[in-house]
Amino acid sequence: MSVDFFNHQLSNGIKLYFMPSGKFKTINIALFLHQDLHRDLAALGALVPSVLEKGCRLYPDYLTLQRRLENLFGAELSTDILKSGERQILSFMLETAHGRYLDDNGTIFRDAMFVLGSVVGDPLVDGNAFRKDYVEQEKNQLVKDIRGLLNEKAAYALERCLSLMCADERFGVYKLGRVEDYRDIETVELYRFYQKIITENPLDLYVIGDLDEKLVVETAETIFSGERSQKTIELTPTQVDQPVDEVKFIREELAVNQAKLIIGFRTYTGFQDPLQCALLVYSGILGGFPHSKLFMKVREEAGLAYYVHTRLERYKGLMVISAGINAKDYTQAREIIEKQLADTAAGEISDVELNNTKQGLINQLLSRLDSPQHLISNHLEGLVGGRQWPVEELIAGIKKVDREDIMAVAKRVKQDTVYLLQSREGGDGKNDR
Amino acid sequence: MTVSFKTIENQVLQETLYHYRVDPGMDLYVLPRPGYEKKYAIFSTRFGSIDNSFRVEPEEEVTVLPDGVAHFLEHKLFEDDRGNVFDRFATLGASANAFTSFTQTTYLFSCTANFDKNLQVLLDFVQEPYFTEQTVQKEQGIIGQEIKMYEDHPQWRVFFNLLEGLYQKHPVRKDIAGTIESIAQITPELLYRCYRTFYHPANMAVFVVGDLEPDSVGELVENNLAPRNYEPLGTIVRLFPEEPEEINRRRTVQELVVSDPLFFVGFKDTVVGKLRGRELMRREILMELLLDIIFGTSEKLYNELYRENLIDEDFGAEYTAEYNYGFTMIGGETRDSDLLYEKIMVALEKSKIDGITAEQFERHRRKILGSYIRRFNSLEFIANNFLTYRFRGTDLLDLPALLQEVNRGEALSLLEENLSSDRHTVSLITGGDPR
Known part of the structure; x- marks a missing residue:
């Protein structure tokens, strides 16, 4: 490996x-x-x-x-x-x-x-x-x-x-x-x-x-023998500590059949942070997989969406939830999402959820070794993030994550912006938080 | 238990494929890829969106389906009386999915551990249907959202509008997922009827690829199927309406929120339905060469159009050949669809006069060979494409040999025969009012 x-x-x-x-x-x-x-x-x-x-x-x-x-x-x-x-x-x-x-x-x-x-x-x-x-x-x-x-x-x-x-x-x-x-x-x-x-x-x-x-x-x-200057310039590190004063709610109109709900979070957990592995597990439990809370509750139980998932921007420490819904279901979808966030933060995570998410992440990491492009981007990520995460180390780190670590990450996570893209006749998505 | 198999060697790719015939009549293919972490398996049935009217011999009764049943069934197989199938894969560390095309439905997983158990789960859940009123109803909501998502998708819309323009009757003109109205007609009984026909192993195949030992996979599959005591399946007769040679309409225009118009010219292939096996694949390769020679990035036309800001890097030409329909589509985003249309049609006429040089033909042949080899890095590409080709009676591994056999003259004759201007349509998405 x-x-x-x-x-x-x-x-x-x-x-x-x-x-x-x-x-x-x-x-x-x-x-x-x-x-x-x-x-x-x-x-x-x-x-x-x-x-x-x-x-x-x-x-x-x-x-x-x-x-x-x-x-x-x-x-x-x-x-x-x-x-x-x-x-x-x-x-x-x-x-x-x-x-x-x-x-x-x-x-x-x-x-x-x-x-x-x-x-x-x-x-x-x-x-x-x-x-x-x-x-x-x-x-x-x-x-x-x-x-x-x-x-x-x-x-x-x-x-x-x-x-x-x-x-x-x-x-x-x-x-x-x-x-x-x-x-x-x-x-x-x-x-x-x-x-x-x-x-x-x-x-x-x-x-x-x-x-x-x-x-x-x-x-x-x-x-590649072209002349280069003696000293390569130093680039500015990515800022991960921007505070959130209050949650922004933004609704925009576009002629779409399906409304798009995007919720942006700051995790205050950068690429080199010791809680990096816990952040991966946290995001995975919430919405990284078909077994994740959001998919199970918003799609499988309530039937409100075809897709709903989380994604991380690991350098900037951002997490984003995305869902495609009917605009009229916005309030209900949002309630279900908030409940999943609260449950995760309270450590209400079953052993099955924890185990499945860890295995899912490990499977993704190992699968990336089968693609030359992914091998290159794995290493490039390390250069950009200022720290290499060899696959073995990431896997070992993920295996060690427990509920306390996830709760510690959840405690840092702050909702920043709720964005809803919908058609004009889309109805009741307006400023209800 | 020993299972019989034969091996298929490919000299160009330096690969050996193992082919097993498993009772009651299912093909299993295993391609060992040493050194890969991932193992990828697909279980696929010849049941797609176009199979909407059929009977099973010796019965006389014909079943006619509302649009979208194959895709609906795909969604519903992931749920049974024990709950959600994704959970079973997740517990074993695998990632599972499925997709439905015009001609087939495919269930898949990839994993880096517990391969045998995951393969069992795949074989089990696909062979154990569970449909109830309640679960069917819930799925109508989810698929309704999927349909709505595609309604906003310019590439998807321009494609189906093009097919609607080309075909008067053939079900390839219908959206794979159906419509909100058509899926409302789906019932558990209907799903069971389709299931019993199309999900018989004799109508299915399995392809497995990764760092695997072929015989142990063969045994596992055989042991999984044997106790299920399948009755033999009568021949499935798929009924298709007689499709006229003429196209349906000249032009289809739809408004959507797009930055630039999206435009394609489509040509209907009226010969493809008569071809089988290698002949079908030969046509596919010749068309790929021909289109690349006329419209490819290394040729004059593309570069002129790009310089005139009429196209962008996504401009392209593509040919699709199935066992009973085939079409070519040429186009992309453009600022001026009328001008682009004119240039495409002139280019086709001009190519008939200019012909193809030996240098051109050889260069494009090298390109296709190299691209083909490169794509064998991807286990998903290999498995998915192998079975798609197999189901239409062709062989993905035959490509290098066929590529050597074809010649310039054949390609040129297709220009006359398959890109005839009296069988073309255009499809255009224009930017409407964004609000």
Whole structure:
């Protein structure tokens, strides 16, 4: 079960984490560039991977780059923007089939690394700027993505609730920033920003696959050899101690068939907190599984919802309850949810609930070891959170959690924001708490 | 007890699959994957939303179902006189679920401990129905919420509107969950009647994958089924209305709260119902190649449309081939659905003239092969897809061989035959008043 990454530091300071593993059909390479989540920087950060991915010096347009990837047996390059606590992470991932299943002359790993290295480190530059047409095009696309949040009603409601709840904190910034942030971004400014973060900000490179360690290190050293500043900048830790004065109730209208109820909580339990494992169990007992209190009471007994669950944001120490209900059932659903919160806080947790939740969590943790992407994100979480939680340690911690620990977590948990998204004719959801 | 089996080797994937035939006529497949923590099992029946009219030989009586019964039955099997089945899995540390498609219903669990016991629970609960007036009534509320959730889902709506546009009679045009009205007609008796027909092991299959010893799984399954003394099942005759070659309507438009219009062109495949086995899969592979060559990210059209801000990264083209229906859909979010429509139709005509180069064909073939291999990292992908292919008489493991067999000429002829402009429809979701 024990899985570990070998750690290396490339001569320019980039961290390389390599896991040799013969269990997968693939080779997975990932690169993460970290920066503080900040209102003034979010749009700039979001633009960088999108623009880089559209073409680099050697593969100057998207078509050429995609053809190169297709010839590498459909290697898949995907970029993304992650929000991890109050940090924005620019993510570049590349997955190829392993050469042992292909007629590839044994070069697919090096070729794939080379493509990723070109995209990230050798961009297409016009003077001292990115190409204007690429930048304008990606600005359009990102604005479209931000507006597109509206299309997934559950995700939209969650994002609205969190942004209202954390309006005065860095966490309240959407990972892609705001529509208006894109208007004035100039290509020169964006290129300067890119040059700064690529040389000064923390940069982590991951490789998983059945590969020789020496080959991986040498290839990384050769390809990711760009000059970096002597000292990597320190990022600001995520704040977890924002007080709650009173519970905010927010109702918004949208033409929806099903109302979305989102309740945001602060747990005051950060990633490094000794009660981290107890928090996982607490959230799991409430709403992590089909055996959890919320699912059993709101769905199975009262038949009010198809989905109702909790989720944690472990860096920021937030917990969120989400449910899709009829607006007219809001009061009843809310009462049932409050009762489950109170019962859990009072330690009214059966042995079966406790045991099933622990086993469910352990099953999830072990299952993550079967996916290269999850292995990478497990380790990345540790980097972001400032503490690695090896699977064995998490499992041992979860096994030790008892009712007192859960009650101790529950005591910290404060309801912050109740958010209800419903249609105008949806009826009686209004300000009743 | 020993159970007989045969092994299926796949040279490309370097995998060995074990196939058992378990009395009374059920297929069991075991794929060992050493080193994996997780073990994943599915128990699947050939009963989906399109199977809404049937009889069992030698009986003459035809049963006609209200829409949404297969999906409703899926929900209801999770409850029996001992309570909620999720609890039994949870006590054993497993995560359980189920899903219903047009053609099948699948029950599943994944676990990292207690595999044998979990497999017993899976086999037991699926083979032990328990439906009462009261539990059926409660489920009508829950599924009602599920239906409402999908009503707000633009991707889901645009898809079913497209199918409604393509099909005049075939039940694939109906939502898998049915409607609030249709599920109100469901009774325990009706569920039992469907259950007795479609949940006979001869109409089902099990696929198990993980770090497992095949023979012990074979014995466990055989021992579970043997004492149940199943009577032989007569042939299930599924009755489908005669579907005309013509589409139902040219255009379907719906208003929903969306940031940009969502637009798809659909083409009806009128040949697919005559194909079986490898021929069906060959068509699927050829269509995947053809669509990727015309609409893929590495080709001129996609890049032009993207530069003109007419599409985003989710734009795509996809073909679905079942044993008695098939369709192609092309599209995505767009600022101008009329312009996008025109460009798609012109591109198809142009492709007929331009043809396909050898370089293009080979490059896309490599891409499909590599993507296929990559997907074998996922135990869920393997199990779910293997049985779906099996149920339509095809073999997921046959893909690398077929991919080598197909040629450019075949792909080009499908352009004429399967993407004919007189059998297409469009489906559009426009942004209405957000309030």
